Amino acid sequence: MEYTYAVARIRSKEVSLLSAHTIEQLISSKSYKECFEMLEEKGWGSGEETQQDVEQFLMVESNKAWQIVKESLNHDMSALKVFLYENDFFNLKAAIKMVYTEEVDEALFIQYGTIEGGDILRAVQEQNFDALPDHMAKAALQAYETLLHTSDGQLCDIILDKAALEAIYNAGKESKDELIKTYAELTVASSNIKIAVRCQLTGKNIDFIKDALAFCDTINTDTLARAAANSMEAIYDYLLTTDYAGAVEALQTSASEFEKWYDNLLIDKIRPQQYNSFTIGPIVAYLLARENEIKTVRIILSGKVNELPEQSIRERLREMYV
Amino acid sequence: MENLGIVYALIGAALASLGAGTGSAIGVGLAGRAAAGLTTEQPNQFAKALILQLLPGTQGIYGLLIAFLVLAKIGLLSGGTAAVSAESGLLLLAACLPIAVVGLTSGIAQGKTSVASIGLIAKTPEQFGKSMIFPAMVETYAILALLVSILAVNAIVV
Numbered sequence: 001m002e003y004t005y006a007v008a009r010i011r012s013k014e015v016s017l018l019s020a021h022t023i024e025q026l027i028s029s030k031s032y033k034e035c036f037e038m039l040e041e042k043g044w045g046s047g048e049e050t051q052q053d054v055e056q057f058l059m060v061e062s063n064k065a066w067q068i069v070k071e072s073l074n075h076d077m078s079a080l081k082v083f084l085y086e087n088d089f090f091n092l093k094a095a096i097k098m099v100y101t102e103e104v105d106e107a108l109f110i111q112y113g114t115i116e117g118g119d120i121l122r123a124v125q126e127q128n129f130d131a132l133p134d135h136m137a138k139a140a141l142q143a144y145e146t147l148l149h150t151s152d153g154q155l156c157d158i159i160l161d162k163a164a165l166e167a168i169y170n171a172g173k174e175s176k177d178e179l180i181k182t183y184a185e186l187t188v189a190s191s192n193i194k195i196a197v198r199c200q201l202t203g204k205n206i207d208f209i210k211d212a213l214a215f216c217d218t219i220n221t222d223t224l225a226r227a228a229a230n231s232m233e234a235i236y237d238y239l240l241t242t243d244y245a246g247a248v249e250a251l252q253t254s255a256s257e258f259e260k261w262y263d264n265l266l267i268d269k270i271r272p273q274q275y276n277s278f279t280i281g282p283i284v285a286y287l288l289a290r291e292n293e294i295k296t297v298r299i300i301l302s303g304k305v306n307e308l309p310e311q312s313i314r315e316r317l318r319e320m321y322v
Numbered sequence: 323m324e325n326l327g328i329v330y331a332l333i334g335a336a337l338a339s340l341g342a343g344t345g346s347a348i349g350v351g352l353a354g355r356a357a358a359g360l361t362t363e364q365p366n367q368f369a370k371a372l373i374l375q376l377l378p379g380t381q382g383i384y385g386l387l388i389a390f391l392v393l394a395k396i397g398l399l400s401g402g403t404a405a406v407s408a409e410s411g412l413l414l415l416a417a418c419l420p421i422a423v424v425g426l427t428s429g430i431a432q433g434k435t436s437v438a439s440i441g442l443i444a445k446t447p448e449q450f451g452k453s454m455i456f457p458a459m460v461e462t463y464a465i466l467a468l469l470v471s472i473l474a475v476n477a478i479v480v
Contacts, residue, residue: 004352004437008359011444072359277356277437 001079003280006072010286013068014274016043017286017322018293026297027313032304039297054301058294065290066112069283077112079280082171082184083287085135087113088120089164092132092140095121096156100147135170139163158212165191165214179281182269183288188216190262193247196228196235197255205229218243256316263292263318270321289321296320327480328403330411331396334418335389338471341422342385342464345429349378353436360444367443370450374439377457378432381425384468388421391475410480417474424467432460 018026022042029035036051049057070077077084087110098104098121109117114133123131129141139159147156165188172184192213199209206229213221219242227234236248250261266288273285296318303313357371390399392414397404406414439453 002355004355005359008356008437008440008444009363010359011441012360012363015445275438277441278434 001076001280003073003283004278006069006280007277007282009068009072010283011277014286014289014322017289018042018297018320019322020320023296023300023317023320026300027303027310027317029304032301035301035304044297054298058298061290061294061297063111065287069287070112072283079175079177079180080284080287081114082168082175082180082187083284084112084114085167085171086164086187088115088133088136089160089167091115091117091120092124092136092143093157093160095124096140096144096147096160097153099124099144135167136163161191161195162212162214165216169214169216177280177284179270179273179279179284183266183284185216185218186262186266186269188214189219189244190247192216192219192221192224193235193239193244193251194255194258196224197232197251197258200228200232200235260316260318263295267292267319267321274322285321292318292321325403325406326408327406327411328396330408331392331406331414332398334411334415334422335392337415337422338388338392338418338425339382339385342381342388342425342429345426346379346382346385347429349381349429349431349433349436350375352430352433353378353440356437356440360440364444364447367447370443370447370453371440374436374443374453374457377436377454377461378429380461381421381429381432381464384421384464384471385425388418388468388471388475391472392418395475395478395480404480406480410478413478414475414480417471417478419471420467420474421464421471424463428460428464428467432457432464435460 026035026038029038033051036057039045039057040047044061045057046060049060069080073079091109091113094108095117098108104121106118106121109121111117115136120132120136123129124140124144127144129137129144132140139162143156143159143163146159147153168184169188172181172188175181175184195212196209199212204212206225209225209228210221213225215221223238224235227238236251239245239248239251246265247258247261250257270281270285270288273281276282299316300313303316353375357368357375360371361368393399395404395414396406396411435457439456442453443450
């Protein structure tokens with residue numbers, strides 16, 4: 001497929017991405033109100049959200065990013081399956097929980113997936129899981145029945161998370177684009193690391209851990225599962241032998257430091273796309289950059305609302321794409 | 323075959339316009355897609371984008387020029403045909419090859435460079451002058467090939 005038109009459009013939009021300088025201005029703003037207004041001046045939100053409506057405000061930005069990508073690609077988003085699957089599983093998780101708790105709110109669905117959130121909800125309500133795409137149907141049935149019979153929300157999440165990771169891994173393998181392949185691999189690998197650490201901290205047994213981990217190329221899940229069943233030190237020792245040796249220091253600090261390490265790694269991987277004009281890479285990079293930007297703004301706004309010192313907010317921040 | 327010289331010369335003229343014309347069509351097409359993308363988001367950049375889109379279009383003109391020179395040389399433009407030996411015809415064909423081949427490759431390369439330059443002005447419109455230089459550098463080689471083809475065609479006596 002030809003991406004020259006789409007990349008030129010996205011290139012124009014990159015100008016409005018928040019730079020490190022703007023982020024610094026946001027951190028230095030005197031109050032949450034001033035920070036929020038500064039973002040509005042930059043064109044964030046739809047102008048209808050109140051300052052208390054942060055999640056809606058950020059959701060508008062996420063939708064704007066998806067909308068411009070969709071238009072640029074002439075509504076053919078098949079090359080971005082790896083991201084759409086993530087949204088599908090987010091919606092599926094929400095739909096199963098809505099049906100289980102009988103509290104339906106379709107506004108919680110992410111708009112951009114391979115199937116509408118409302119259709120997923122109806123499939124779950126009618127227990128017609130065959131109506132779901134192949135990559136979701138089996139896991140949806142298993143997760144729904146698990147939640148129904150055990151009321152264990154965590155187990156339900158684990159089933160869906162693993163299915164999501166498998167779908168992302170397969171979409172990455174199918175893709176011809178190197179950046180999408182890298183993104184899929186990094187997503188699965190980093191999720192495996194997080195799962196292993198969480199399982200270690202909660203003392204899960206090796207069978208449970210093996211079930212929760214998803215196959216990927218850069219991590220041997222059997223070895224990681226054995227390490228996670230053993231000790232945190234064993235996880236660190238194993239990771240030092242992989243491509244993710246840099247994660248150890250972050251993990252030793254905190255889980256949020258690991259998230260930050262991973263986000264920065266991803267930004268480093270996508271940065272060369274600023275100079276690529278012909279593949280889907282810059283479009284993928286734009287989506288990830290906007291996601292990173294929204295995450296960063298959420299951290300700043302949350303820091304401002306809680307009146308955290310500037311330095312404390314700064315420590316949590318990610319690197320920016322531009 | 324009596325008219326073999328004319329056939330060789332015509333093949334040369336055809337190759338010159340085909341090769342260089344195809345190079346330009348691909349180059350202008352590529353740059354046009356990028357220009358459309360930029361203009362969608364920044365309509366005020368239309369003129370700059372159009373200039374960058376047109377830069378790979380010159381190869382097609384060079385090919386046409388050489389084709390004209392060859393056709394004039396063999397008398398086709400004046401209604402008749404000159405007596406062209408097979409040897410002269412082959413020489414004319416060889417003279418057309420530089421612009422045919424370099425026109426094709428440089429047209430595509432220049433189109434890609436124009437696309438990159440359109441990306442450059444999408445982010446920094448004030449750098450338009452510099453953005454023109456990069457695709458213009460590719461033009462150098464199309465001009466060199468054009469020169470060789472002109473000199474060679476002119477030097478051949480039919």
